[in-house]
Every structure is written in C-alpha cells, then in structure tokens.
Amino acid sequence: MRALPRLAIAALLVAIPAAAVTVTVAAHAADDPTPITVLTSDFEDGTVQGWAGRSAETLAHSTAQAHGGTGSLLVSGRTAAWQGPSLDVLNTFEKGTAYTISVWVRMASGSDNARLSVERRTGGVAAYDQVVGNTAVTSGSWVNLTGRYTLASDVEFLRVYVETSSTTGSFHIDDVTASYVPALPIQTGIPSVKDVVTEFPVGAAITGAEIVTEHGQLLNKHFDSVTPGNALKWDATEPSENTFTYAQADPLMAYAKANNLAVRGHTLVWHNQTPAWVFTGADGQPMTATAEDKELLLARLENHIRNVAAHYGTDIGVWDVVNEVIDESQSDGNRRSNWYNVTGLDYIRTAFRVAREVAPHAKLCINDYNTNVAAKRDFLFNLVSTLKAEGVPIDCVGHQMHINVNWPTIAETESMLTKFIPLNIDQQITEMDVSIYTSNSENFTTPPADRLLKQAYVYRDMFALFRKYPGEITSVTLWGLADDNTWLDTFPVTRKDAPLLFDTRLQAKQAYWGVVDPSKIETSPSPSSPSASVSTSVSPSASVSTSVSPSTSVSPSTSVSPSASVSPSTGTSSCAVTYRVTGSWPGGFQGEVKIGNTGTNALTGWNLNWSFTGGQKITQLWGGTPAQTGTAVTVTNASWNGNVPAGGSTTFGFLGSWTGTNPVPTAFTLNGTACAIL
The missing domain is CATH 2.60.40.290 (Immunoglobulin-like)
Structure with a gap:
C-alpha cells in the first residue's frame, strides 16, 4: 500500500549508526524567506481536527502525551502497519507547489519505524508517494518527520497520512504543519549545461514534480534527456500479474516527447521494487530452484518486457535492462537475488534477448553501482565479457556514480572507464549525484560551505574526466534535477542532503559552476584530496564492505605545479x-x-x-x-x-x-x- 523509495546504493563512509532520537530533514536554506503555512493541526481544541483513519482504526484527542501544549491525536485499534491517521489536503495543496510537511510522532508503547506518505487518486486509480522514509520512533520521546512534496498532476483524491513499517501499535501525532516558500524564477542568464557539455547528452532523473512550473523550465533549459526514476519499474508498471498500468510513466513520456527530450528507460529487471507475486510459484509458495519455478519466472519476465518495452516502442532509445546484478562479496560476483537463486544467469540472458526482439532500435545496458570499486568492476567486466561471447546483446555498461565529496578518486574512476574499453561497448554514467556527507552519523541543518566547495571540485574533476572519453561515454545522467527532490534525503538515513547542481530553490550552486565554468567557483579548495579515504558500500541488507582508495589521484588543488x-x-x-x-x-x-x-x-x-x-x-x-x-x-x-x-x-x-x-x-x-x- 505504499510507494517504495529509490533503493540504489550510494558509496558512503563507515557503518550505519543507531538512529538518533530526533531526525529532521531541513526543508529550506537559511536565507530563504519565511514560509507560508497552509495547514496546522495542534489538537489543542479537544477534537481530531478533521483527521480520519485510513481503515477501521480509532482516532481520539489525548492528553496522555503532547509535543506542544496539552493535547495530541492518539491512533489506536490498528490492524495493519499501513493504517494510520490521514488528512484531506485536496483543496489545500496546489499543483506544482513544493510543500514542506512536518509531523511529530511518538509511540504509545514500544518502538517501530514511522513514515510520512501521501495517497492520491486519478480516475479511481490510487498511487502512493513517500514523503519521509522509515524513521525510528519510540515511546520515550517525540520524533519529527519532515519532508517535501509536490503534486505534479490533477487528482480527485489527496490525503497525507502517517504509517509504520512493521507493528500495529498505537501512536500519537502532534503539531502537524504544511508550508511552502514562494518559488524563485530560474536563472535564464547563465549557460545551459547541455550547451557547454557537448561531448555527450546530459540528463536528469525525474518524477512528476520535475515537469511542472519552474522545475520544468529548469529541466528544459539545462538537460538533453530524462530518466523516469521510479515510474517504469516493475511495481509501477505491473503491480499484479498481467495487469499493466502506465499511469505514472505516461505523463513523463508525453512531457519528454513534447519538449524533445531523449528518454532512458529504467529499469526492466531489478531485485528491488519487484512485487512479491513475481517470485511466488504456482503452488502459492516462494519459488525455489526447481525446473517448474524457473520456467514460470522466466515466462513472467518475458511477458513483462514484451509489454512494457513494446508500450513505448521507439520513444525510449536506451534501456537499463538489468540493474545491480553484481555482489563482490560472493566468490563468483553474482548477487544472490531471487532472480539468480531461481534461474542462475538465465534471467539476464532472457531479459536481453527479449529486449532486443521488442526494441531492436534501443541501446541495451547492464547497470550497477560502485563500479569504481576494483573487485566489483572486475566481476562486472568478466560477466559482460562472458555473456557477450555467448551472443547476449549487451550494448552498454551503466555506471551509477552515487558518490560523495571524499570518494572515489579520479584515478579509481578513470580505471573504471578504461577497464571496459576493450569490450567495444558504450559506457554511460546513469545515476550520478555527489553527497555532501562522508559518514552516516553526520547531519547538517544547512550544507556547510566547505562541503559545497569540495562538491564543486568533485563535479569539476569528474566531468573533466568524462569529457576526456567522449568516444566511450555516450551519456551522463544526474539522479535528480535539484536538491529539493533527492532520494538521498531518506537513504541511507533521514537527513537533508544537497547532491545536485541546483539548490532547493532551483538556483545554480557552485557544483553547477564546477561543470559549466570552474573559474566561477567562489573559493580555493583545500590543498589536496585525501590519499587513503575509506569507502563503504552499504547494501540493502546493511552488510558493509570496505576498500581503501589508492594514493594516486588528481588533486582539486588550484595551486600551480x-x-x-x-x-x-x-x-x-x-x-x-x-x-x-x-x-x-x-x-x-x-x-x-x-x-x-x-x-x-x-x-x-x-x-x-x-x-x-x-x-x-x-x-x-x-x-x-x-x-x-x-x-x-x-x-x-x-x-x-x-x-x-x-x-x-x-x-x-x-x-x-x-x-x-x-x-x-x-x-x-x-x-x-x-x-x-x-
């Protein structure tokens, strides 16, 4: 009953710490004007103030706990984790406006993870957007959930709600607000990224929020291509068997066509955001490595690709056919996903074969993260080499490039690129962002100037490297348009990140100038890069692998040699x-x-x-x-x-x-x- 967040893995440092008592995602910069509040629920009048349960749970005013004043809203009688208090905001939220939604949550007893979500309906079809992801909540203190939400299309039903991840325990909410900061016009007098970087198309991952108002203007000014971030994944396109829906993707595709933006399709096969029914056998049990289950799973895979890829035909020129299939902790390098456990490598062979048949015009990519880690890079190289030798039609390798201000080095990244040159296939940077954080324990209310400066030089040096290989790299895509909408706000922990070229008000950052004109970066960077930074790859199961980067790197220093x-x-x-x-x-x-x-x-x-x-x-x-x-x-x-x-x-x-x-x-x-x- 919810929309999952993007779960691709960023390269961050150190292990995940215990969750803090209060986790707040800062929604606006310190110099923003005062927000305009459109919704307040403080539960001080003894009523539920218009809130209602999503099912049969009970909502009541309570004085047992209060974040502010003397009252709160108690939610009890829940029989499912997704049940909770919801509020109608259909006549409150306007399409295209970015709202900051804040709610304080406290368990009545015990602990769980709380989430802040939105349900919307169009033509009777429901969709679910997550505003704040899993955040630890206990009965010992109040926890604030704060995130941004933009309604991107006309709807007939719109409600904001609070849910939990696992238990059905009672909880309190209090001091709920929704506000917005009036939008600034985009900067039209600065160079367009796509006009400066001409060696390859430069794109951005988008949701519905990126194709309206000022966001759409920014997208059209600076980028050549788009990647629907979640709208083409299996859970969005085939939520139940052989029932296909394109309600999320069609508006994005129509916008791209109307504005002459190329489209990268992401993704046909992944171990995440795939409905449970896909891996359920004919007997109703989880699939195992039997001949019958393998045949059924590959048939479902073929049916899915034939429908989804055919639906868009030549409108999509590149597909991430399979995503994140390498696990360097395994002796053979193959991720032990349900796909692999049931079919071995045949799911990859089948996916590329069928995609070629359905989309013979398209570039077909195998996409993965942390490919600048030597072990992972080499396993991916070996897999692609083997499959291409078999005749599997792999046209390109996608390097996600979820990195941070300290990792990886230029040398590591260049080694990643040069490794695949002998395969004579395209290479694409598919999901790039540069986190300002270097550990999971950091949390900045406002991005520090020194981190934004380091970020600018990372973008400068990485794009300089990419432009050095125009014959090998055929596109670069950033995983988002601006800092107001990034998956890193909720992963791997909840905090406000600033990983992109434009800030939360769509204004150019130093990172933008790092790509377009490095001379306009405001301040000199630190004398040198760390020579032995430790990078940690965090997997969905929270296992941690560590590698030490080599000391050889291109320093972002501006001192003359x-x-x-x-x-x-x-x-x-x-x-x-x-x-x-x-x-x-x-x-x-x-x-x-x-x-x-x-x-x-x-x-x-x-x-x-x-x-x-x-x-x-x-x-x-x-x-x-x-x-x-x-x-x-x-x-x-x-x-x-x-x-x-x-x-x-x-x-x-x-x-x-x-x-x-x-x-x-x-x-x-x-x-x-x-x-x-x-």
Whole structure:
C-alpha cells in the first residue's frame, strides 16, 4: 500500500549508526524567506481536527502525551502497519507547489519505524508517494518527520497520512504543519549545461514534480534527456500479474516527447521494487530452484518486457535492462537475488534477448553501482565479457556514480572507464549525484560551505574526466534535477542532503559552476584530496564492505605545479591573462585560463593565442572553442562569454596531454594585442 523509495546504493563512509532520537530533514536554506503555512493541526481544541483513519482504526484527542501544549491525536485499534491517521489536503495543496510537511510522532508503547506518505487518486486509480522514509520512533520521546512534496498532476483524491513499517501499535501525532516558500524564477542568464557539455547528452532523473512550473523550465533549459526514476519499474508498471498500468510513466513520456527530450528507460529487471507475486510459484509458495519455478519466472519476465518495452516502442532509445546484478562479496560476483537463486544467469540472458526482439532500435545496458570499486568492476567486466561471447546483446555498461565529496578518486574512476574499453561497448554514467556527507552519523541543518566547495571540485574533476572519453561515454545522467527532490534525503538515513547542481530553490550552486565554468567557483579548495579515504558500500541488507582508495589521484588543488611556475609580467596592456595548471597526472594535466579586460572598451568577441613550447596538446576544452596547429594554440569565445565589459573577465578550462615537462606559455595575445601575464 505504499510507494517504495529509490533503493540504489550510494558509496558512503563507515557503518550505519543507531538512529538518533530526533531526525529532521531541513526543508529550506537559511536565507530563504519565511514560509507560508497552509495547514496546522495542534489538537489543542479537544477534537481530531478533521483527521480520519485510513481503515477501521480509532482516532481520539489525548492528553496522555503532547509535543506542544496539552493535547495530541492518539491512533489506536490498528490492524495493519499501513493504517494510520490521514488528512484531506485536496483543496489545500496546489499543483506544482513544493510543500514542506512536518509531523511529530511518538509511540504509545514500544518502538517501530514511522513514515510520512501521501495517497492520491486519478480516475479511481490510487498511487502512493513517500514523503519521509522509515524513521525510528519510540515511546520515550517525540520524533519529527519532515519532508517535501509536490503534486505534479490533477487528482480527485489527496490525503497525507502517517504509517509504520512493521507493528500495529498505537501512536500519537502532534503539531502537524504544511508550508511552502514562494518559488524563485530560474536563472535564464547563465549557460545551459547541455550547451557547454557537448561531448555527450546530459540528463536528469525525474518524477512528476520535475515537469511542472519552474522545475520544468529548469529541466528544459539545462538537460538533453530524462530518466523516469521510479515510474517504469516493475511495481509501477505491473503491480499484479498481467495487469499493466502506465499511469505514472505516461505523463513523463508525453512531457519528454513534447519538449524533445531523449528518454532512458529504467529499469526492466531489478531485485528491488519487484512485487512479491513475481517470485511466488504456482503452488502459492516462494519459488525455489526447481525446473517448474524457473520456467514460470522466466515466462513472467518475458511477458513483462514484451509489454512494457513494446508500450513505448521507439520513444525510449536506451534501456537499463538489468540493474545491480553484481555482489563482490560472493566468490563468483553474482548477487544472490531471487532472480539468480531461481534461474542462475538465465534471467539476464532472457531479459536481453527479449529486449532486443521488442526494441531492436534501443541501446541495451547492464547497470550497477560502485563500479569504481576494483573487485566489483572486475566481476562486472568478466560477466559482460562472458555473456557477450555467448551472443547476449549487451550494448552498454551503466555506471551509477552515487558518490560523495571524499570518494572515489579520479584515478579509481578513470580505471573504471578504461577497464571496459576493450569490450567495444558504450559506457554511460546513469545515476550520478555527489553527497555532501562522508559518514552516516553526520547531519547538517544547512550544507556547510566547505562541503559545497569540495562538491564543486568533485563535479569539476569528474566531468573533466568524462569529457576526456567522449568516444566511450555516450551519456551522463544526474539522479535528480535539484536538491529539493533527492532520494538521498531518506537513504541511507533521514537527513537533508544537497547532491545536485541546483539548490532547493532551483538556483545554480557552485557544483553547477564546477561543470559549466570552474573559474566561477567562489573559493580555493583545500590543498589536496585525501590519499587513503575509506569507502563503504552499504547494501540493502546493511552488510558493509570496505576498500581503501589508492594514493594516486588528481588533486582539486588550484595551486600551480612546480614546473608551471611563472613570474608576473611587468608589461602594460589592455588585457591580462592568468594561466594555471590546476591538476597534473602522468601524461595529462588540467589547466585554467582567465582573461581580464583591462582596457576602457568592452570586448564583443575574443581570440586568445599562445604557444605550447613543451609540445603539450589540448584534448578537451570548455568555455571556448580551441584550435591547435603544432605548438600554436587559438581559443575563441563560446556563444555565451564573448562579451567582456571593461574591467571584467572570463575564464575557460581545458584538459591537455604532456610528456617530459609542462612549461607555462610565456606570451599571450588577445585579438592580436599582447597581454600582461598575472
């Protein structure tokens, strides 16, 4: 009776701690305006204030416990975990507005995990959205559940409710509020991500909330493609056997088609968010590795793919056919899912065979997380190699890239990419986000400036790496549009994360500038990256595996390398250039060039020229268009940064190759005029 949250696994540090007494997801930044409250239930008037049970449970005013004042609402007589108090908000919530919903919960006795959810109905069909995931609640103290919710479509029924995960014990709720902060317009005067990163399409995972109002404007401005985050999974498309519904996915697909956005289909086969009936045998018992159960399970799999993939036909050009099949803790590397336990590897073979038959036009991918962990990477490589040798039509490998500000290193990630090059298949970054947290015990009310800075440099360095392999990487997708709607707010623990390029009010973060124009990152980062950070892969069963990253990494430092030192020029000119090597590794380096207009007239277009006397070669460049003949380099402005006012500046960055030494250029000319060197 609920919609499950996204359960793909992020790479986080250390083990999961015991749940804190109070867990609050901060809903807005410290500098946001005062929220406008549209709903309040404090239960101080002796009534239930319009709340009702979802079934036959009893709701009553109580003075036995109160979070504030003297009263609360007691919910008792529950016979199922999903039963609980609910409130009609159909005439309160407006489509496209992001509401922050807060409720205080306390068990009457014992303990459980509480959740905050929304039920909506359209055409008599119910759907369930989780606002706050499992949060530990006891009888010893009040716990706050706070999350954001945006209604994305017209509905005939809309109720917010509180449920638990396992028991039917009585509980209290109190001081319920719903509020919103008036939306800001999106920034239209900044470069679009898709216009700056042209080596491959850049996409975002979406829900219904991302295709309305300002969210839709932001999506259309910056991205080439979309991935329906949950709407194409098995529980959303075939909740009961041979009963297919596309109520969640169809609006997203229609929006993508109307706005010329490519679509990645996610996902046809996964061990999570698959209804229990799929793994129930004809005898009503859980399936085992018998011939009869295997035949039935593979038949259900084929039927599902033939229906779902055929429903959208050529509207979906890429499918994540199978998702998260590797478990590096197993000696053979195969995840012991129900799929594997009943069919071995035949579920993968069947899924790709049928997907090719139904969608011969589509790229077919095998998708997994933590593929920058050597053991997992190698198991996946071996599996793909084996299956392709058998003729299984695997077209691409998907690297999820759920990472954080400390892990992984650039070296680990580049090893991930280069490992699969010999297979001659596409590689795609499918679910990227960069958590600001480095352990499960951290919880920030407001994202710290130093974490946002580190995040910006992670995005800078990762996108620079991806752009270094344009022939191998055929798309990069971020797992969300903005920080107001991210799965990391509830996984692996409940807290407000900020893992994306745009903040909770859809404004560009430093992370955005890390991708689009690293020179606009506001502050210098720390001198170096950790040389031996410990990464922990958290599985759904909460098992923990640890790996130590190598010390070799591309540092996000902006200090100039010893071989690139240069003394300031004492010449005078109408232009000034600052050239920096911002990272260096064997055979390659990253550079940044800042052009200052020190004259009295505005520039309406520019060409910057210099010579690489050490034989360096530019391999990728952002913020301009490069041309190189021998040692001579010319960079011409991009469409969005050609106008530089008097006293203003612009910056571009690049990746280059070098051997032996990497000397700094000793002279620059801008539109034929010699520039001072700073």
